[in-house]
Amino acid sequence: MQLRTLIERILQLIPVLLGISIIVFAMITLTPGDPVEIMLGDQISTPEQEAALRRDMGLDLPVHERFFRFLSNALVGDFGNSFFHRRPVSDLILERLPATIELTLVAMLIAIGTAVPLGVVAAVKKGTLIDRIATVASIFGVSLPGFWFGLLLIMLFAVHWHILPVAGRIGYDFEVPKVTYLLLIDTILAGRLDSFLDALGHLILPAVTLGLPMGAILMRVTRTSMLEVLDQDYIAFAAAKGLGRMRILIRHALTNALIPTVTVAALETGSLLGGNMIVETIFGWPGLGRLVVEAIFSRNYPIIQTAVLLYAVTYVLLNFAADIVYTLLNPRVKL
Amino acid sequence: MTSAPGLPATSAESDRSILADNLREFRENSLAVAAAGVVAVFALLAAFAPWIAPHDPYETDLFRRLLPPAWEQGGDWAFLLGCDALGRDVLSRLIFGSRVSIAVGLAVILIATTIGTLAGLAAGYLRGIPDAIISRLCDILLGFPYLIFAIGLIAMTGPGFQNIILALAYKEWVLPCRVVRGETLAAREMEYIEAARALGASRLHVMLREILPNILSPVIVVATFRMAHIIIVEASLSFLGIGIQPPVASWGSMVSDGREFLLDAWWVSTFPGVAILLLVLAINVASQGLRDAFDPRLQR
Numbered sequence: 001m002q003l004r005t006l007i008e009r010i011l012q013l014i015p016v017l018l019g020i021s022i023i024v025f026a027m028i029t030l031t032p033g034d035p036v037e038i039m040l041g042d043q044i045s046t047p048e049q050e051a052a053l054r055r056d057m058g059l060d061l062p063v064h065e066r067f068f069r070f071l072s073n074a075l076v077g078d079f080g081n082s083f084f085h086r087r088p089v090s091d092l093i094l095e096r097l098p099a100t101i102e103l104t105l106v107a108m109l110i111a112i113g114t115a116v117p118l119g120v121v122a123a124v125k126k127g128t129l130i131d132r133i134a135t136v137a138s139i140f141g142v143s144l145p146g147f148w149f150g151l152l153l154i155m156l157f158a159v160h161w162h163i164l165p166v167a168g169r170i171g172y173d174f175e176v177p178k179v180t181y182l183l184l185i186d187t188i189l190a191g192r193l194d195s196f197l198d199a200l201g202h203l204i205l206p207a208v209t210l211g212l213p214m215g216a217i218l219m220r221v222t223r224t225s226m227l228e229v230l231d232q233d234y235i236a237f238a239a240a241k242g243l244g245r246m247r248i249l250i251r252h253a254l255t256n257a258l259i260p261t262v263t264v265a266a267l268e269t270g271s272l273l274g275g276n277m278i279v280e281t282i283f284g285w286p287g288l289g290r291l292v293v294e295a296i297f298s299r300n301y302p303i304i305q306t307a308v309l310l311y312a313v314t315y316v317l318l319n320f321a322a323d324i325v326y327t328l329l330n331p332r333v334k335l
Numbered sequence: 336m337t338s339a340p341g342l343p344a345t346s347a348e349s350d351r352s353i354l355a356d357n358l359r360e361f362r363e364n365s366l367a368v369a370a371a372g373v374v375a376v377f378a379l380l381a382a383f384a385p386w387i388a389p390h391d392p393y394e395t396d397l398f399r400r401l402l403p404p405a406w407e408q409g410g411d412w413a414f415l416l417g418c419d420a421l422g423r424d425v426l427s428r429l430i431f432g433s434r435v436s437i438a439v440g441l442a443v444i445l446i447a448t449t450i451g452t453l454a455g456l457a458a459g460y461l462r463g464i465p466d467a468i469i470s471r472l473c474d475i476l477l478g479f480p481y482l483i484f485a486i487g488l489i490a491m492t493g494p495g496f497q498n499i500i501l502a503l504a505y506k507e508w509v510l511p512c513r514v515v516r517g518e519t520l521a522a523r524e525m526e527y528i529e530a531a532r533a534l535g536a537s538r539l540h541v542m543l544r545e546i547l548p549n550i551l552s553p554v555i556v557v558a559t560f561r562m563a564h565i566i567i568v569e570a571s572l573s574f575l576g577i578g579i580q581p582p583v584a585s586w587g588s589m590v591s592d593g594r595e596f597l598l599d600a601w602w603v604s605t606f607p608g609v610a611i612l613l614l615v616l617a618i619n620v621a622s623q624g625l626r627d628a629f630d631p632r633l634q635r
Contacts, residue, residue: 145612
């Protein structure tokens with residue numbers, strides 16, 4: 001890829017990111033209710049104190065100045081204080097972020113880990129019973145409401161069979177020193193197998209709830225693109241050369257067939273991020289999604305708005321990264 | 336197709352035959368037709384809920400608290416699917432709940448498809464500044480993950496039927512818009528459009544009377560696929576407690592009601608979940624059938 005096209009592509013991100021921040025700022029500004037009143041709650045305050053707070057929060061400035069202030073603060077990671085916790089929103093979010101990242105990564109692994117092998121098998125065995133089962137499973141996966149699927153898993157694995165825990169991230173007896181804040185890694189670093197297994201047990205149901213529907217989509221994409229690739233001349237040529245079937249499938253076909261899968265995986269992270277809120281609520285997972293849902297009920301607007309901004313920016317950047325990876329994997333595509 | 340390939344010629348006669356051809360293809364797909372039948376049954380349940388539901392969905396009776404389904408021990412055939420924690424009939428609430436899912440799904444899709452189609456036609460046909468503005472707006476809105484955008488808006492406007500429809504439609508129109516823009520860009524270069532322009536047709540006439548009828552198939556396919564998605568999003572919002580508010584029966588909030596009783600009363604949250612799955616599955620299968628029938632690459 002040429003440096004110039006890369007720079008052009010980065011420049012194209014600017015209006016989108018700016019537009020996103022304008023929309024989020026509009027959400028902040030148009031939210032009914034006086035932030036100062038909500039923040040003070042039942043506390044008794046003098047008009048002078050209220051005016052001072054209003055000045056502190058920049059609410060006395062004209063709209064455009066408030067927008068630039070919001071933007072410049074956001075660029076350095078200052079999103080103001082939470083209404084109730086009396087702490088910077090960025091601190092609260094950073095605290096919750098590792099749990100969400102860990103859950104999302106494992107969900108993604110589950111999605112790709114089931115989708116790619118199944119998609120390949122379905123394509124290679126096209127029209128057979130395996131292919132049909134995979135297709136039916138994928139349309140079920142797409143149609144499954146995540147919140148209900150999660151409850152079903154809890155009902156079976158936690159309530160009925162008592163195999164896995166109902167909620168939380170790790171049992172109380174298993175505290176480990178925080179290094180990466182990702183518990184699966186921290187428990188390994190601490191050399192505690194028992195803690196690792198406990199953390200994994202807590203993670204499995206929420207990650208499956210989040211990952212399987214995405215796996216269903218990725219499986220269909222992998223199957224379709226694998227079918228297209230298998231139809232190409234170079235595959236016939238490789239077979240004519242006498243190469244082994246596995247080698248052709250993996251080295252020649254799969255590497256090319258994976259390109260659309262990577263792109264769709266990046267696009268689908270948007271629904272993973274949204275799905276986090278539901279899955280974290282059901283499984284009592286102490287991540288960002290649950291923080292947002294709690295914030296909605298306490299009308300803690302700074303947290304909601306920061307999270308909306310953060311999710312949107314992450315999503316846009318992930319799509320950008322997918323574009324770049326797509327181009328690197330497939331030199332025929334120009335950005 | 337009666338006209339030569341790539342030349343749908345003067346609209347009315349040929350697009351009637353394209354649509355008729357498409358529908359015939361669709362009817363040959365028995366699975367898709369069966370799925371469409373399931374959707375129709377749900378639609379009838381929703382339309383005639385007050386006459387079909389065996390009980391008042393809001394009538395509480397603590398003597399019937401968590402009454403199990405009829406076939407379980409202690410069940411009562413008058414309350415086929417059992418009762419919830421307030422003693423309300425699950426089946427009646429399920430039937431009334433279909434109204435919410437279908438009404439929200441239909442309303443959002445109608446609003447979004449109308450706005451998206453008009454915006455896409457304008458962007459694709461007029462190009463220039465309208466295209467730049469509409470396309471940038473689409474890019475920005477696509478930057479927000481769906482549920483998060485809806486939650487941000489609902490946090491602002493408060494929950495409720497109308498607010499949910501608006502919160503979902505604000506972003507949903509982008510998809511039909513993109514599809515229509517792409518189709519319009521291709522259609523505007525065709526000879527029948529040039530012919531219409533040469534005959535002095537106005538831009539509005541070309542967009543609405545010449546291009547629109549010829550690009551309706553992909554619009555319909557996208558609309559049906561998206562309706563399934565909207566139904567899940569609405570149910571998710573109601574499940575979280577920021578969608579349809581109690582006591583109105585909606586499938587998402589019914590699943591949520593049953594959360595506390597997973598151990599003692601599995602039926603409270605299981606049946607509404609099955610209902611969502613069935614309806615969404617049926618819409619997905621039917622729309623896949625539509626897509627297969629409408630996709631020109633798969634036709635003869």
